[in-house]
Amino acid sequence: MIEGRRLYRETNFGLIGKLWNISWLYVLLLCALAGVGYAALYSAGGGSPEPYAARHILRFALGLVLMLSIALVDIRFIARLAWPIYGLSIVMLVLVARIGHVGKGAQRWIELGGLQLQPSEMAKIALVLALAAWFHRASWERMGNPLFLIVPIVTVLLPVGLILKEPNLGTAVICGMVGMSVFFAAGVRWWKFALVLLPLPLLGRFVYAHLHDYQRARIDTFLNPESDPLGAGYNIIQSKIALGSGGMWGKGYLQGTQGHLNFLPEKQTDFIFTMMGEEFGFVGGLALMGLLMLIILGGMLIAIRCRHQFGRLVALGISFNFFMYVFVNIAMVMGAIPVGGVPLPLVSHGGSAMITVMVGFGILMSCYVHRDVAFAARDEA
Amino acid sequence: MKRDTQRSSVFTRRALLVMGGQVAALGALGARLYQVQVVDGARYATLAESNRISARLIAPPRGRILDRAGVVVAGNRLNWRALLIAEQVDDVGACLDNLTRLVGLADHERARIEREVRRHRRFIPIMVREFLTWEDMAKIEVNAPDLPGIVIDVGTTRQYPFSEKLAHIVGYVAPPNEDDVAADAMLALPGMRVGRAGMEKEHDAVLRGRAGAVQMEVNAVGRVIRELDRQEGKQGDDVGLTIDADLQQAVLGRLGDESASAVVMDCRNGEVLAMTTNPSFDPSLFNSGVSQAQWIEWTSNRKAPLINKAAAGLYPPGSTFKMCVALAALDAKVLTPWDRIYCPGYLDLGDSRFHCWNKNGHGSLDLHGGLKNSCDVFFYETARRVGIDRIAAMGHRLGMGIDTGIDLPGARPGFIPTREWRIAHGHYWNIGDTIVSGIGQGYILVTPLSLCTYVARVATGRVVVPHLTRTIGSTLQPGARAADWPLLGLPDRSLAAVRQGMFAVVNEAGGTAPAARLPESVSQGGRVQLAGKTGSSQVRRVSREMREHGHFNSANLPWELRPHALFVAFAPYDNPRYAVSVVVEHGNAGAAAAAPLARDIMTDTLLRDPARSGPGQRVAEEEPR
Structure with a gap:
């Protein structure tokens, strides 16, 4: 049975076959999430599709086409492009440091033909691809050799350092975590993680001392938001008020006072989850988290289902990246971690993040479509 | 392929670990969400309300x-x-x-x-x-x-x-x-x-x-x-x-540029119909804050425009106080209306000699003559007989030297000394102090408003209290009717004797204030007549030397040292309706400076007859705002 199906795939892997192999259930989950985003942005726009919701759904439609197109690209081809893509993203990160647009005190954006690109988002996917390509070539024996890890460690530190310089602490941390997740999944020994992670508190103190003032303020106000209720702590306090006042069942759709009266800042971007939580209550918030959970675990299952190491690591890295977005954003709006400009993917308003996320899901889906393909022997050293 | 199997199983194990970690992390966020939204929900709901409701x-x-x-x-x-x-x-x-x-x-x-x-x-x-x-x-x-x-x-x-x-x-x-x-x-x-x-x-x-x-x-x-x-x-x-704005303007017109004040009162109920003080100030200047220059101008002006002289200006009442002394003596039964006192032009008491204003003396006078001529000696002697404490008690009874409870902030009660007050301040009460109190000098201080109250009480025999509030909203305040006020409790005979004296001052030949007689247009052949009393209160002691050398003529003094001119009056004599008091600061003689003003003011008042307008009548007709 298994052999037969495999044979079918190998011989008859045309366009129709690939489309057939796309997990439409997973696509449906993404559409549901984008639909939640539409509803939330409709509310954030004051009960109107303008200015957020309509553009959001248009972007999602574009992103969906992009995602499905990438899903049809052979994963082996993507594997071959892994290092060039990584190199390109590093160049972009260097470029953004030189010519990028300054947004909220940091250089994060590149304007490219009217499209705003955030290279740090792209860099995370590129990093996942590069690490997967590296570990894909690694035999179980070579994994045990510490010297073999030097290249991937540099691969991680390069973009993390550049993103830190922007400065964008949140994304840098996420980028590092995503890299680590790939290391972990590739089978790097526990004690090696311990060796890196244990000195971190010391490193943390060192980094804190060299942080920008606004980053330090975020950490300070996180530790004690009431210390500056009208300044840096305002966002966290108002977000918690909005969530808390939603209660168990919420104030009702379009009835959120904190959001609609603008007490909640950036409700269409970073604090969109708060807006939903205020209007749909704990039940609504939990449901949204459940949907996000399904998407994350679905991606992880795709990773496990994959029959080649490259696909496994890529799918895991991309799912983990999505998880990090979700976790950081939700923890942030609840005041559980310091505030950073991390949107809730597919729900928050914002073009660049949406495209990046959909590209990621496209690669993830390509992993699924090409889950059973065999890589050439030279690729598996 | 075998190697991949090993990698795959390690991967699967670790991927499951990662998934477990992700579920745990999101679960923790869910728990936190429960904490914020459900456990602390009520507190945050209150905060959200206070955010949005102003x-x-x-x-x-x-x-x-x-x-x-x-x-x-x-x-x-x-x-x-x-x-x-x-x-x-x-x-x-x-x-x-x-x-x-x-x-x-x-x-x-x-x-x-x-x-x-x-x-x-x-x-x-x-x-x-x-x-x-x-x-x-x-x-x-x-x-x-x-x-x-x-x-x-x-x-x-x-x-x-x-x-x-x-x-x-x-x-x-x-x-x-x-x-x-x-x-x-x-x-x-x-x-x-x-x-x-x-x-x-x-x-x-x-x-x-x-x-x-x-x-x-x-x-x-x-x-x-x-x-x-x-x-x-x-x-x-x-x-x-209670004020009649028309009458107020008329009275102000009469006062002219003098530093003077006048009060017109309905003597049956104490309603103040006009109360003027000259000079005055523009009250709207306070609305947006008074400039310093303006403030200095007001406070340095010796005519003190900011002081309500009618209610807070203190003056010795001078001879206008004599009715009070007479009533105190009559009430104490140390004087009867027909007792006669001889005036040689002075009264000697020990080493001191107290002069009458008429240094030739008035001869033998009864109360009627004493008031009519304003004989000082008559009242020196009367005061000596009755004593300061009974004078003070009568003064208080007539509305002087005590807080009558007028509804005007800043109104001052004036002062009438008592023996007790003098001793409390570490002095002895000299009989001489009683003597000069008999002619309203010494320590006695009154306001024009309290003078007017005093005349109103003498004229009606009722304890009318001056007041300025007639209606609040559309409610007539108590005190608008004569019956609202109790009787003084003085015998009509005593009051009548004093009123007759006041009548004589103005209307009998030889009275001190013929200038206050009402013109024919008002008196209608003597049917409406004014009764009054002059007063000139010294602001400095006249030395014996000056008096003896005949150099004393107060008109030659600098303005600040001239005596105040006072006049009090009520009319009509046989059915008193209006009481008037006039004080002209440093106006010299009451008869010359104040009496004609009082006559003119009373004339205006009687012609206008403001008390006729019924309670709340025209107030109610006023169109709404």
């Missing part, structure tokens, strides 16, 4: 003050003003810079605005400038984009149509101070004023009314989204005065 007060219009005929003496007029709402502007400084360029804010104005911005909550509008001209308003409106947070608003401001003519009675309003605001939050609203003097102060609570409150939903920058709840306030009640 209660604002609405100031009611201040009640008007009307005269007894319903003429507005303190009203409201429209006032265009520029307000600054601090929460709607990012940079208050830049906004004020722009405003300074447009309408020229002075430095002190700017300092005040910035101070108020700091002091008040940011959504409370701060007054930037009041009484905008049409031109300034146009400038502000045209440049509105450069002036965020500046709004033009129409409010009301206090207006005094009679200005300085009623200033001392109506009083004035001024911006509230911090204590006022602490006591009534409504006063923090722009344009609110507090009564600081006169009727504005006396009836401040009634006139101010009660603030309404609106609960509004506001957004984060304080913009009102909608109204949630509204509680209507109560607008200030009108206060009706």
Whole structure:
């Protein structure tokens, strides 16, 4: 049975076959999430599709086409492009440091033909691809050799350092975590993680001392938001008020006072989850988290289902990246971690993040479509 | 392939671990969400409500003050003003810079605005400038984009149509101070004023009314989204005065430029019909703050325009006090109306000699003659017989030297000395002090208002209390009818004897004040006659030397040292309706300076007969605001 199906795939892997192999259930989950985003942005726009919701759904439609197109690209081809893509993203990160647009005190954006690109988002996917390509070539024996890890460690530190310089602490941390997740999944020994992670508190103190003032303020106000209720702590306090006042069942759709009266800042971007939580209550918030959970675990299952190491690591890295977005954003709006400009993917308003996320899901889906393909022997050293 | 199997199983194991970690992490967030939304939900709900609901007060219009005929003496007029709402502007400084360029804010104005911005909550509008001209308003409106947070608003401001003519009675309003605001939050609203003097102060609570409150939903920058709840306030009640504004103006016309005051009272019920003080001030100047130059001008003026001389100016009553001395003696039964006292022109007492104003003496006089001639010796002797304590008691009974309870802030009771007071201050009471008290000199001090009260009580035999409030809202206040006032309890015979003396002063040959006789147009062949009493109160002791050398002529003295001229009167003699007191500061002789004024004032009063207008009559007919 298994052999037969495999044979079918190998011989008859045309366009129709690939489309057939796309997990439409997973696509449906993404559409549901984008639909939640539409509803939330409709509310954030004051009960109107303008200015957020309509553009959001248009972007999602574009992103969906992009995602499905990438899903049809052979994963082996993507594997071959892994290092060039990584190199390109590093160049972009260097470029953004030189010519990028300054947004909220940091250089994060590149304007490219009217499209705003955030290279740090792209860099995370590129990093996942590069690490997967590296570990894909690694035999179980070579994994045990510490010297073999030097290249991937540099691969991680390069973009993390550049993103830190922007400065964008949140994304840098996420980028590092995503890299680590790939290391972990590739089978790097526990004690090696311990060796890196244990000195971190010391490193943390060192980094804190060299942080920008606004980053330090975020950490300070996180530790004690009431210390500056009208300044840096305002966002966290108002977000918690909005969530808390939603209660168990919420104030009702379009009835959120904190959001609609603008007490909640950036409700269409970073604090969109708060807006939903205020209007749909704990039940609504939990449901949204459940949907996000399904998407994350679905991606992880795709990773496990994959029959080649490259696909496994890529799918895991991309799912983990999505998880990090979700976790950081939700923890942030609840005041559980310091505030950073991390949107809730597919729900928050914002073009660049949406495209990046959909590209990621496209690669993830390509992993699924090409889950059973065999890589050439030279690729598996 | 075998190697891949190993990698695959390690991967699967670790991927499951990662999944477990992800589920745990999101689960922890779910628990945190439960904590925030369900466990602490009520607390945050309250915070959200206080975010969105803003209660604002609405100031009611201040009640008007009307005269007894319903003429507005303190009203409201429209006032265009520029307000600054601090929460709607990012940079208050830049906004004020722009405003300074447009309408020229002075430095002190700017300092005040910035101070108020700091002091008040940011959504409370701060007054930037009041009484905008049409031109300034146009400038502000045209440049509105450069002036965020500046709004033009129409409010009301206090207006005094009679200005300085009623200033001392109506009083004035001024911006509230911090204590006022602490006591009534409504006063923090722009344009609110507090009564600081006169009727504005006396009836401040009634006139101010009660603030309404609106609960509004506001957004984060304080913009009102909608109204949630509204509680209507109560607008200030009108206060009706006993004053007749026409008569007030007529009396002021009579006083001319003299530093003088006059009081006209309905002697049957104590209603003050006119109470004038000359010179006066413009009460509306207090509304927006008095300039320092103006203040210095007022306080350095020796005619003291800010002092309500009629109610707070203290003068020795002089001979006008003699009726009181006579009544005290009659009441104490140390004098009868027909007892005669001989006046040789002086009274010797030990080493001291007390002179009569007529150094040739009046000969033998009874009470009638004593009053008619205003014989000093007669009253020296009367005072000596009755003693200061009984004089003081009678003075108090007649409304002098005690607080009668007049509804005018700042009114002073005056003073009549007693033996006890003198001893309490470590002195002995000398008999000489009693003697000079007999002619209203020495320590005795009265106000023109208390003099008028005293005459009214003598004329009617009732304990009328002077008052200025007639109606509040449309309710007539008690005290408008004669029956509201108890009788003095003095025998009619005694009162009649004193009144006859006062009649003689004006109307009999040889009386001291023939100039006060009413003209034929009023007296109608003697049917309406005026009874009165002169007084000249020394402000300095006349030395024996000056008197003996005949150099004493007070008209030659510097103005500040001349005696005050006083006259008190009531009319008609046989059915008293009106009492008048006139004090001309440093006017010399009462008979010459004050008596004609009193006659003219009484003439005006009788011709106008303001007491005729019934209770609340014309007030009710007044059209609504």
